Amino acid sequence: MDSTAHTPIASSQVTGKTLAQVMTKVPPGSDGASGSHEATSGAAADEQSQGVYKRQENLRTVLSDVLTGRIIPRIVEANTASPRRTANVDRAAFDAFITCVLEGTYDACCALVKAHLESGTSLRNLCMGLFTVAAETLGELWEDDQISFPEVTIALGRLHKLVHQFSTASGTLKSPVLRHHILLASASGEQHAFGLLLVSKIFEMEGWIVTGGPDTYTGVDVRALVNEGWFDIVGLSASSPDLARALKPEIKRIRAASLNPDVCIMVGGTGFAEDADLAQAIGADAHAVNADDAILKAQELLRARDARMLPS
Numbered sequence: 001m002d003s004t005a006h007t008p009i010a011s012s013q014v015t016g017k018t019l020a021q022v023m024t025k026v027p028p029g030s031d032g033a034s035g036s037h038e039a040t041s042g043a044a045a046d047e048q049s050q051g052v053y054k055r056q057e058n059l060r061t062v063l064s065d066v067l068t069g070r071i072i073p074r075i076v077e078a079n080t081a082s083p084r085r086t087a088n089v090d091r092a093a094f095d096a097f098i099t100c101v102l103e104g105t106y107d108a109c110c111a112l113v114k115a116h117l118e119s120g121t122s123l124r125n126l127c128m129g130l131f132t133v134a135a136e137t138l139g140e141l142w143e144d145d146q147i148s149f150p151e152v153t154i155a156l157g158r159l160h161k162l163v164h165q166f167s168t169a170s171g172t173l174k175s176p177v178l179r180h181h182i183l184l185a186s187a188s189g190e191q192h193a194f195g196l197l198l199v200s201k202i203f204e205m206e207g208w209i210v211t212g213g214p215d216t217y218t219g220v221d222v223r224a225l226v227n228e229g230w231f232d233i234v235g236l237s238a239s240s241p242d243l244a245r246a247l248k249p250e251i252k253r254i255r256a257a258s259l260n261p262d263v264c265i266m267v268g269g270t271g272f273a274e275d276a277d278l279a280q281a282i283g284a285d286a287h288a289v290n291a292d293d294a295i296l297k298a299q300e301l302l303r304a305r306d307a308r309m310l311p312s
Helices: 016-023 042-071 091-103 106-118 123-143 149-169 194-205 220-228 241-245 247-257 291-309
Strands: 181-186 209-217 233-237 264-268 286-288
Touching: 091 106, 091 123, 091 149, 106 123, 106 149, 123 149, 123 194, 123 291, 149 194, 181 194, 181 220, 194 209, 194 233, 194 264, 194 291, 209 220, 220 247, 233 247, 233 291, 241 247, 247 264, 264 291, 286 291
Parallel strands: 181 209, 181 233, 233 264, 264 286
Antiparallel strands: none
16 A cells, blocks of 8 residues: 555645744733733733744754755755756646646556656656655745645655656666766754665666665664675765764775775765865865766766776
């Protein structure tokens, strides 16, 4: 049974704003109801109102951080190329897709994706265009109070399942003579990252042998994998600056444990968006801003590695 195909909750229910209001204690009498409380002075009432407003804003900030930092990490953030330029997305087609993801059934979503594929759109372009923009739009709609927290969570779950289903069924994988190996993992302590899922599928479409993904986390398991198997590149994703900085000792441990003494470390995720020098500071060899850029950076890393191996 499709666990994501639940009836969506109406956008008028439990939006971020009303949730903040529900969870914030409102001073007695502020809701306009009659009661035995004495009327406060105008100055005191203003001070209470400001206090309530501040607590609501603080709670809303926390909720927004949780949602955008963990549930739907943005694929590209500030000071990077616009994600909408990764592929052309027809407006009418996108409107139909996002509406279906939010309000339709999973089977209806599958039918729309199949229609795009049958019309000649490649799965790669769907991943880099339609799916990417849909994930970003879900975050924007939630931040603008146009959809509820449960709605965006269910919709993102559908996107995850669509990517898995159609990439598994795809017969368009490249088959180069020499296939490179990449291990992908999320920073320890964070949840599923839709961006890392797309990155893993794009690498598979480009002919890479991919191990790990959004369900693999840095730590003992990753070190065991690099110690037991040969990986050309290890790609690590972090959705916040704190998680990104925490990768520094992990990168050292990965290099020390790696069966490949010349393993390349590539990082990505919104945790690196605001600091262009952070990737280098934690010991990574490259920073990618999205899946297409990850492919290009991986190829550059391999060329540089091969050049170092040539006899002088």
